[in-house]
Amino acid sequence: MIELNFTPDSEPQLLDRAEAVAGWTLGELADALGIAVPDNLLRHKGWSGQLLERYLGASAGSKPHPDFEQLGIELKTIPVDLQGKPLETTFVSVCPLTNLGGLRWEESPVCHKLRAILWIPILGERQIPVAQRTLGMPLLWRPSPQEWQALQQDWEEIMERVALGEVESITARHGEVLQLRPKAANSRVLTDGIGPDGSPIQTLPRGFYLKIPFTHALLQRHFHNN
Template structure:
């Protein structure tokens, strides 16, 4: 792919300006600008839109499993797919849930907190779920920093999950449905990770990931009503 901007971003205003420049354009336009060649795997890659938007904004990035997409600014970049009736299409993946590393039990030291400290949301507007990827429209970007109340709810969700993990109640972690967070399996039965059950045995389970719930995401877009105009 062809890089459009310098990788170095000195401040968030430059990042936001880059995001605003693509408002109203379609994914097919991004592909043209990046000189991206569509392969047979294109439609099967669920994260392809996010990858394209990130590459447009910041170019190649280093491994960011723990850090934000732009660590020196403390900003994560996320897309949020919405239909023309303001319906959120998917829960939003944030990061993996550690199942055996108990050194990061505290919320404010967690990968989750790091990822959610500040997010630049890029709305992706569709007519319905059958809208082709290439014809999905880019909406107005907006920044989000968790409020005090949101941080409290996130903290409560995290603490509830860590209690289950410490007690080895792994089956209760599956599809945890909290105030803001949701837990889902990430991977398949062939991709297993280790954890400890309630009697201290090391067992193999499907990896888990943390998502922001659609209901919560809808509350965010209600505060940013001009994102589709």
């Protein structure tokens, strides 16, 4: 029987809770929590993460803090194929596009959310029905000094370009491990930004994402060493 209204008091307790459902399908976990499973995730993007948040007792909600605030740990579900390769990039945080004066890496939501991540792989190939997708063993990850340096460098270079009014020319190819991409339900959703001459413009909201080679490498290192 699954304990409802669970709140983790420590890292080991959180990890134990995540490991307890490794091998379960999303359907089995949803049934245990009394939650309906959508037919597909096209209109329910983020549903898998919300399901795990509820089961694991995440507290931050939509606030710009790690999901488990007291522990300083972010939760990330990551769909993978049969070989363990991530099927998509991983969203980290919305990118601020105005009022950038004095913004530093150490104070950014990206920095806060990447200090510690509980990764939960999900066998999520498109042909597998949502309810039958299987949860993998969790991984509690903290960036190595080299990873941290690469993340900070990408963030600083991208934010410098945003501040210089170059947001419209930044593509997903910029950045070694971190990329900036539009994040909006459709092209009609616009927000304020900085234009090339420093004047205000209307542009698509942007978000920071971890690139697939980066997340693939960290999953491989962990699971091949265990």
